[in-house]
Amino acid sequence: MLYPDNSADKLGFTEVKELIKAHCLSTMGQQMVDKIQVMNNFDLIRKFLSQANEFKNILQNDVALPINHFFDIKSLANKVRIEGTFLSEEEFFQIQTSLTTVFAVIAYFNEREGQYPNLEALFEHLPIEKSILKKIDMVLDAKGKIRPNASRELQDITSGISKAEQEARRKIDHIFKSASSSGWTADGSLTIRDGRLCIPLLAENKRKLKGFIHDESATGQTVYIEPEEVFSLNNRIRDFEFERRREIVRILTQLTDELRPYVPLLLSYHGLLTKLDFVRAKALFAIDVEGVMPVVVNEARLRFINARHPLLFLSFKKEQKTVAPLNVQIDEGTRIITVSGPNAGGKSVCMKTVGLLQMMIQAGLLIPADESSTAGVFKQLFVDIGDDQSIESDLSTYSAHLSKMKHFVEMANGKTMILIDEFGTGTDPQFGGPIAEAVLESLNHKKVRGMVTTHYSNLKIFSSNTEGIENASMLFDNVQMKPLYQLEVGKPGSSYAFEIAQKIGLPPQVLNLAKNKIGFTQKKVDTLLVDLEREKKEIYDTKVQLNRQQKRVDDLLTENEKLKSYLEENQRALIRDAKQQAKDIITNANKLVENTIAEIKNNQADKEKTRALRENLNREAQKNTVKTEASAAKQIADEEIRVGDWVKLTDSNTTGQVMEIAKDNIIIAIGDLRTVAKRKRVQKASRKEVPKEIRRAGTSASSTSDVAGFSPEIDVRGMRGEDALHAIEKLLDRAIMMSFGNLKVIHGKGDGILRKLIRGYLKKYNEVSHMEDEHPDRGGDGITYVHLK
Known part of the structure; x- marks a missing residue:
């Protein structure tokens, strides 16, 4: 199953067992931990x-x-x-x-x-x-x-x-x-x-x-x-x-x-x-490393999401530092991942994390990763990490590597996971590189799964051109010249040898001499990798900014569609009411005319009686005469507008309710939307002119379904600051229109950055009376109660 026998020591599995033993209450439990096998x-x-x-x-x-x-x-x-x-x-x-x-x-x-x-x-x-x-x-x-x-x-x-x-x-x-x-x-x-x-x-x-x-x-x-x-x-x-x-x-x-x-x-x-x-003891260790049970499948594949090395996690935890999470996938399409990048960039730790977590899974131990991660089952685990030279066996460093490669090539199959660190090193690169490439090709032909780390350019090129093998690199900040410890699958990484040497302070003449000694093609490849990584970062930053802007545009389009739909419905309602009123007037007029004709015939066209009937017709006609639009508008415009009045925009005939008056500006609520208009563009409307649908949408007092469906609580944990403020603003607008007394904003604790941003933003609103933390037993300063005036 494991090759060589010291693989558990190489990957840190023995240390994990010792940490589990410390949680046992009895010697029997400790003896059972000693017997844990993959x-x-x-x-x-x-x-x-x-x-x-x-x-x-x-x-x-x-x-x-x-x-x-x-x-x-x-x-x-x-x-x-x-x-x-x-x-x-x-x-x-x-x-x-x-x-x-x-x-x-x-x-x-x-x-x-x-x-x-x-x-x-x-x-x-x-x-x-x-x-x-x-x-x-x-x-x-x-x-x-x-x-x-x-x-x-x-x-x-x-x-x-x-x-x-x-x-x-x-x-x-x-x-x-x-x-x-x-x-x-x-x-x-x-x-x-x-x-x-x-x-x-x-x-x-x-x-x-x-x-x-x-x-x-x-x-x-x-x-x-x-x-x-x-x-x-x-x-x-x-x-x-x-x-x-x-x-x-x-x-x-x-x-x-x-x-x-x-x-x-x-x-x-x-x-x-x-x-x-x-x-x-296993459960207590899982709690220590925040271990979970992933999705387990009976296949030779894995997909680790936000995975962390348990030993590194515990070490950093004592120092109050965090471990950069690892995301990696090995399956039929991506069988072998070739990891390259700078020295001390985390290549070996990345590979050891994958190997150790897989060993823990197959030993029945929970792993520090997301629950959505997937872990398969491998029949064999072959490891080549470190220098296993032996004086007794007359093995040099490279001989020890070659003996392992021989075993890998002969015994590996499609259900084997291989982990090879610094693939091809230990001998002349001119010969070590091609041998490593041949071994990698042979392993890939056997559908082997696993990870290898290397600095050799020929292996990077081979991985780029070979199906089933994927390049990956450990990210490096080439501005501040420090590793980011993040794995990016899809492209090889530069060793940043000259950049690191320059930062350390190697004399410029030595660096220039070294650059002149390397081949032109190698220099070009390494420069290309550095430029690609820099451009990749710029593209990523631009993409993030575009996504943020696109989300804002989508929100505005959604609001516009809502307003358009609302206005169309408002127009249809007005036309329906007008048609119904006209139909009623015509019906009543017909009845009155028919009755008048009948009366004239019955009275044999008596002059006095006919005159009285004509006057009656005129009076009824005057009742149904609509005032001219200009006189009606003037009468309404002359009235003083107050908060709560229904008003109409003169240039669009859109009707809404006044929420606030600030000098010449009037803040109007049109359904769930708010707009600001100048005083001269607004005239007062009577409630008869306001369709029932608008009144129901605009006033919280008459909208029981709206109030019942409204929740004065919002959870913005995990949101970006701008998105969180936008969501809170929409909730605050609705709460003010529906006369809610307070809101509950769940933003989490963390470093308190989101809490400060939200509270600073809400202080600008006159409608906000004050804010306070939730009770410590129910969330404390991770929740803010916003009290409205």
């Missing part, structure tokens, strides 16, 4: 990744899993197997504590059945044998000590010891007081010697008290005597203690015999604890 079984890889991902979810989003104590109960279970052996109190306490943890974990997952299926599979069909705990609980207390009443015999012995100790204490206290009153004792009180309670006597008085001398002071002036009466009682206590020990051994042996049938189950519990400790 796998090629797709189902196993997916299962182990899912387990780590589920445990990570528990640690971050759920109640803590009740895992506090892990002990090696496997060795204890193996000890129980042997007839005649017994476990000590401490060993039984370890089993008791471990089983309590096991049962608590199983209960935890039973409460969340189906939520963590891959972790639940760890104890599937595992019985909960609580009788083991009950047996131990009858013998041990909560501190792991033998209960005084573990058996009737032990209870009697404990009681006998207690009574004998009380009697011995009472007697020695009586003798000590008597000796003290006689002046026989030395300064001090009762003391312990050889585990016995003794009386300190002056040496000259030692014959006055019968007993056993256990010790004397350094000066010989004080002796420590155990009185004769107490000596026999203490011996009796000692006998009781021996009996107690024998009874405890008997109880522990009996308990061990009772546990012997459960040895296979204890081993299963041990396996569960070990796996939990192991998966927990």
